[in-house]
Amino acid sequence: MSDTANTRPTLSAVAARAGVSASTASLVFSGSGPVAEATRERVLEAASALGYAGPNPTARSLRRGRTGIVGVVTEDRLGDAFRDPINLALLDGLGDELADEGLGLLVLPWSPGSRADLAAAPMDAAVLLGCSADLAGSVELLRRRRIPLIAIEAPPLDGVVPIDLDNADATRRGAELLRELGHERVALVTLPLDIDRLRAPLTPEREAEATAYTAMERIRGAREVFPDATGVSAGASTVAEGYVAGRALLDVPGDRPTAIIAQSDLLAVGAIRAAEELGLAVPTDLSVLGFDGARLDGITSHVLTTLAQPAVEKGRAAGRAVRASLVGEMPAGVALGAELRRGETVAPPRA
Amino acid sequence: MSDTANTRPTLSAVAARAGVSASTASLVFSGSGPVAEATRERVLEAASALGYAGPNPTARSLRRGRTGIVGVVTEDRLGDAFRDPINLALLDGLGDELADEGLGLLVLPWSPGSRADLAAAPMDAAVLLGCSADLAGSVELLRRRRIPLIAIEAPPLDGVVPIDLDNADATRRGAELLRELGHERVALVTLPLDIDRLRAPLTPEREAEATAYTAMERIRGAREVFPDATGVSAGASTVAEGYVAGRALLDVPGDRPTAIIAQSDLLAVGAIRAAEELGLAVPTDLSVLGFDGARLDGITSHVLTTLAQPAVEKGRAAGRAVRASLVGEMPAGVALGAELRRGETVAPPRA
DNA sequence: CGATTCGATCGAATCGATTCGACCCGCTTC
DNA sequence: GAAGCGGGTCGAATCGATTCGATCGAATCG
Known part of the structure; x- marks a missing residue:
């Protein structure tokens, strides 16, 4: 206790106290190399007496060239x-x-x-x-x-x-399912297209400038089946954003889409909620496809049709x-x- | 390009190439100390020629005694x-x-x-x-x-x-609200009591061995108002666990609790779901108090009565x-x- | 019994920077 | 013109370990 300086003890200090060289003390802690049992004990004892917490991680990293x-x-x-x-x-x-x-x-x-x-x-x-x-x-x-x-x-x-x-291909398979079911008017709810995360309709210009790889790949996949599909980009992958997007797509005059391809399950849930609030039943009046297949603990009672990723x-x-x-x-x-x-x-x- | 060895360049290498000492090169990167503009440029030039990515973080940490x-x-x-x-x-x-x-x-x-x-x-x-x-x-x-x-x-x-x-006090205030409303039979749904996360009824023994400070404090607060209150501990702070706990508390013969104090909002939502599934309306048939007040994006449509923490x-x-x-x-x-x-x-x- | 081996230990170099004090030089100031 | 000053640079010590090669005594082997 008494010789516990207020500064962190070093390996050398421990070695000195144990009466061995720093090299030997190092071997005790790193375990690489033979050390006599008696020596080992003396070193460990010195260490605990000094309150030594083990080799300084930074120094070790420097020497070893690995930070862990x-x-x-x-x-x-x-x-x-x-x-x-x-x-x-x-x-x-x-x-x-x-x-x-x-x-x-x-x-x-x-x-x-x-x-x-x-x-x-x-x-x-x-x-x-x-x-x-x-x-x-x-x-x-x-x-x-x-x-x-x-x-x-x-x-x-x-x-x-x-x-x-396989974002594109998976989305394509999902889209194919929708087409096989007879859907023709399909809208997309995409992940954010870039860091600005603009919540807005898709336009060729916006798509051209998009930096979000995943979002763009999924759009591409959908277009392989529905070449003219358009939609809106969300500001984040959340239920709230999905809801906003859903309202934007569904609460409109004229022909509504009969199906929505959402680029995440959270967005899908939000879209479903928007639909139901507008009096549309899912899937009778509107089909919704999600993406992710992650555990959505307690978020929804719907069993989503989705592209489950590992x-x-x-x-x-x-x-x-x-x-x-x-x-x-x-x-x-x-x-x-x-x-x-x-x-x-x-x-x-x-x- | 040609002299970019396959090993990471060091500050000394940069300094050597720029024709200055390592100390001076260091000053260029750390910015602490005066360096002539011409020198600075020469050093930076050498650095970029060698593909030097800046001072090695580990070495810097060691010397400075700070890892960041x-x-x-x-x-x-x-x-x-x-x-x-x-x-x-x-x-x-x-x-x-x-x-x-x-x-x-x-x-x-x-x-x-x-x-x-x-x-x-x-x-x-x-x-x-x-x-x-x-x-x-x-x-x-x-x-x-x-x-x-x-x-x-x-x-x-x-x-x-x-x-x-103020876990205990906050819970106490919540409990007081319930008592003022006339509740007498109040059950608790607690956070896990220890790392085992046993999903089980509270017992004096289990409480005595509990290691989860927050859970125990909140129990203590509740007991200040309802000294005999008991309940179940959940296995995690999730809707699913809240549901299980809710079933355990509500799907029983005899007198049900008229109120549940859940130790998190997620647990509260789960409990509410269990109640509704049993045909109990919230809050008419059952009052539920949550804890946290965090953003529960899309998880529930109920507006929880809860202890909102900052x-x-x-x-x-x-x-x-x-x-x-x-x-x-x-x-x-x-x-x-x-x-x-x-x-x-x-x-x-x-x- | 001499040679060899092996286990234990140590000294010194090294990892890649930062930093303190010394030094040099050109300018101002009295 | 000597002293003082300050910007710019450098050498050397240091941060706290790891590791390689050398050393040394004891045990093994032929």
Whole structure:
């Protein structure tokens, strides 16, 4: 107790007190190398007497060239990124896979302008998650740091390992179902098209300038079946936004769409709510297709027809890619598929 | 291009190429100290020629004694901790407050046994978030590292800055409202009592062994008004768990409770759902009180009567405490209050 | 019994920066 | 013209560990 200085004890201090060299003390803590039992005990005793908490992580990282940290680059505020159940599922998978390796997740909310942190944050690898905007910019910055980069559902980028989802094809299959049922007037409710997250009708101009890869791929898939399909973009993947979008599409004079392709389940639920509020029954008066198939704890009583994606597996795949990169391999990209899950929200259009 | 070795360039390499000393090159990047404009340019030029991405964060951290990282110790899997809207709101506040300072959040899901990471993760401070179980153990470990510790709603701990909520008092006020309305048979749906998260009726034994501070405080507050109140503990703060708890409390022979005090809004929603499924109208046949007052995007159409807590502010307060600690101050703890928000889910009991 | 091996330990170099004090030089100031 | 000053640069120490190669005694082997 008495010799516990008010400064953090170092390994050398412990070694000195135990009467051994720093090298030997280091071996005791790192476990790499033979140490006599008696010595080990003396060192540990000295450590606990000094209140030594183990090797300084920073110093160890410097020497070893590994921080044990994986950055997760998300958009926005932390909370927003994690508000989406699909991201949460992904995090579950990612965390799982990395925890085994003792890797921690450093969350890097990233907005254009604040890129300083990306350059200065200690990490061994980075996972780019839904960086719809200016992905290229951040990638460039990170690439210079020569750390492995894994991107979730991003356009192909040199030197970046892609973890992909067949967004276009899955949406196409969903759209085909609608067409087979007889639908012709189909409207889209898309995810935000860019960081501005404008809540507005789709226009060729807006689509041309869109930066959100996932949203655009899903639009593309829908158009393969309904080439003229249009719709509105939501400001976020939430029920509230889906509701607003739903009102915009349904509360109009003239011919309403008979089906809505929503780009997330939350948006779908919102659209359904809007429909019901307008006196439209789902699926009798309106079919609604979702995307994600994530657990929507308590959010709705409808069993959505949706394109269920393997979100946890997406995270796991990313985690495995990170691990592979860290041992020097160049992991192959992964392409995952979503599966059309038939629920109770689509039906033939009313005659 | 040609002299870009396959190894990461260092500051010295840049300095050498620019024909200056490492010290001067360092000044260029850190900005602390005068550098002639011409020199600065030469250094930056050399840096970009070598593809230098800026000072190695780890080395910088070692020298400066600061990592720029704040650990957030949560329970469980990442996803679970973030599934609770109240934690998300807290993260928003915390992230906001820390981002200004350039601090990143390192997420440390912590389960008994895996405490290795807590010892080895580089961080300048740690925020303990809902560490119901074995808090003492992790605190001891972290305290040895001499880093500032901030705990959200935890029992008082030496050397740990508390960010508290008046859980007991708030619940008491909610309970008083119920009593004033005439309720006598009141049941509790509590948050998990410990890491086992047993979904089971409350018993004196279980309560005695409970480790979840928040849950116990809220129980205590309720008992100040209804000393004999009992109920069930949920396995998580979710609608599904609330539903199960609600069934357990309501689907019974004999006298049902006329009111339920749920320890979170999600649990309250679940309980309401259970009630309605049993043909009980809320609030006519059953009053339900929630806790949190967080945004429940699209989860329910009921306007909950609840104890709204300032979750974002809780995060901000934690963030401020972290910042204060980092400049050497010993921040005072903060005690926040929840406010009874009258919704449409409580009413006098049916006569 | 000499040679070899092995286990235990240590010294010194190293990881990649930051920072303090010294130094040089050109200018002002009395 | 000497002293003083301050901008600009550099050398060397330092942060706290890890790790490689060397050393040394004891045990094994032929």
